[in-house]
Amino acid sequence: MKKKYLKLVFLFFIAVFLVGCGRVNASEIQEQNDTCTVSNLKVINTGIDLKVGTLNINSSNDNNVSSKITFGDPKWKPIVKSMKDNYGEDIDISEPVIGNIDKGKNTIMNNCDLSISKNVPTNMKIKSEAGDVKADLRELQLSNLDVNMGSGKLYLNVSGNYKKDITVNLNCGRGESTIYFPKNIGVKVEIKKHSDKDVVNLVGLMNSEEGIYTNSNYGKSSVTLYATVSTSSGKINLNVD
Numbered sequence: 450m451k452k453k454y455l456k457l458v459f460l461f462f463i464a465v466f467l468v469g470c471g472r473v474n475a476s477e478i479q480e481q482n483d484t485c486t487v488s489n490l491k492v493i494n495t496g497i498d499l500k501v502g503t504l505n506i507n508s509s510n511d512n513n514v515s516s517k518i519t520f521g522d523p524k525w526k527p528i529v530k531s532m533k534d535n536y537g538e539d540i541d542i543s544e545p546v547i548g549n550i551d552k553g554k555n556t557i558m559n560n561c562d563l564s565i566s567k568n569v570p571t572n573m574k575i576k577s578e579a580g581d582v583k584a585d586l587r588e589l590q591l592s593n594l595d596v597n598m599g600s601g602k603l604y605l606n607v608s609g610n611y612k613k614d615i616t617v618n619l620n621c622g623r624g625e626s627t628i629y630f631p632k633n634i635g636v637k638v639e640i641k642k643h644s645d646k647d648v649v650n651l652v653g654l655m656n657s658e659e660g661i662y663t664n665s666n667y668g669k670s671s672v673t674l675y676a677t678v679s680t681s682s683g684k685i686n687l688n689v690d
Contacts, residue, residue, distance in 0.1 A: 502559030653689025
């Protein structure tokens with residue numbers, strides 16, 4: 450994005466590709482830590498592409514974006530690339546493609562813990578094919594969020610007291626998804642069902658028209674979270690917290 454008001458853009462892109470085989474022993478587990486300072490940036494654009502494993506995201510009080518990736522076989526060690534230009538800094542973390550995953554015979558381990566500064570506005574894209582995602586984004590200056598899930602479980606908390614409008618797009622997968630929305634600002638959720646058999650549990654959301662649900666502060670608050678939730682075959686729990 451090259452708009453004038455985004456003269457400095459930080460892109461933190463994580464593509465964690467765990468593809469290989471072999472049983473991982475506790476003695477073989479390794480860890481990689483990376484930190485980038487974002488104090489002079491106007492926005493953080495975070496992209497995460499996770500094949501398998503677990504992803505945990507939370508906020509931090511400092512001016513850093515930090516990642517800790519735990520992996521087994523050295524062949525799976527993530528490759529970290531950093532590139533700067535006039536708009537900011539691009540960071541790419543990825544694993545080399547090694548082979549096929551045999552889930553039935555091998556224990557595969559790849560965990561990513563990501564901490565993002567709450568002092569800089571943030572846009573985020575998350576894609577997880579078979580991994581579980583736990584993202585607590587309540588304290589981030591969140592602007593846009595896109596989540597695409599496969600077969601893993603999703604826990605997403607976007608119940609913060611946000612100061613500006615937010616757009617959230619969720620493509621829920623075959624695993625169970627639990628999402629928490631805020632109660633102190635307006636919330637409008639559009640639910641797009643893949644099938645009439647899809648299970649969507651609602652707490653604190655009222656049906657305003659076909660496929661549209663709102664909380665009690667919608668239309669009363671100056672700030673609104675607009676969400677689109679697309680279902681698959683997994684169970685979905687939508688809560689206002």
